Amino acid sequence: QVQLVESGGGSVQTGGSLRVSCEASGSIFMLNDMGWYRQDPGKQRELVASITVGGSTNYTDSVKGRFTISRDNAKNTVYLQMNNLSPEDTAIYYCHALVHILHPTYRYLEVWGQGTLVTVSS
Numbered sequence: 001q002v003q004l005v006e007s008g009g010g011s012v013q014t015g016g017s018l019r020v021s022c023e024a025s026g027s028i029f030m031l032n033d034m035g036w037y038r039q040d041p042g043k044q045r046e047l048v049a050s051i052t053v054g055g056s057t058n059y060t061d062s063v064k065g066r067f068t069i070s071r072d073n074a075k076n077t078v079y080l081q082m083n084n085l086s087p088e089d090t091a092i093y094y095c096h097a098l099v100h101i102l103h104p105t106y107r108y109l110e111v112w113g114q115g116t117l118v119t120v121s122s
Helices: none
Strands: 002-007 010-013 018-026 030-039 046-051 057-059 067-072 077-082 091-101 107-112 116-121
Touching: 002 091, 002 107, 018 030, 018 091, 018 116, 030 067, 030 077, 046 067, 046 077, 057 067, 077 091
Parallel strands: 010 116
Antiparallel strands: 002 018, 018 077, 030 046, 030 091, 046 057, 067 077, 091 107, 091 116
16 A cells, blocks of 8 residues: 655744655555645645646645745655745645556556644734
């Protein structure tokens, strides 16, 4: 099986910074596109940032200039550096990955992490 494990969430005051990490493990042939989503109660899960296997990035408008997504392919890890946080950023942040596997068949899997809570207080 393939697993995504997030870490680095926590509580921070407005204007502070956090870096969340997501490490993939298991029978992985290749990690393709990866991304970070977030969700607050009563809201739809939204894509925050994404990164392709080649390193191309995309961000939702509300985090542009504040958040940076990056990846370390050798470590099967994706990061989200979050700066100048505001209470509106409070959410559970989920890692997402498109994983190419070889066993039992040659195919792609869409995998989600368990989420890590980020709380920003005013």
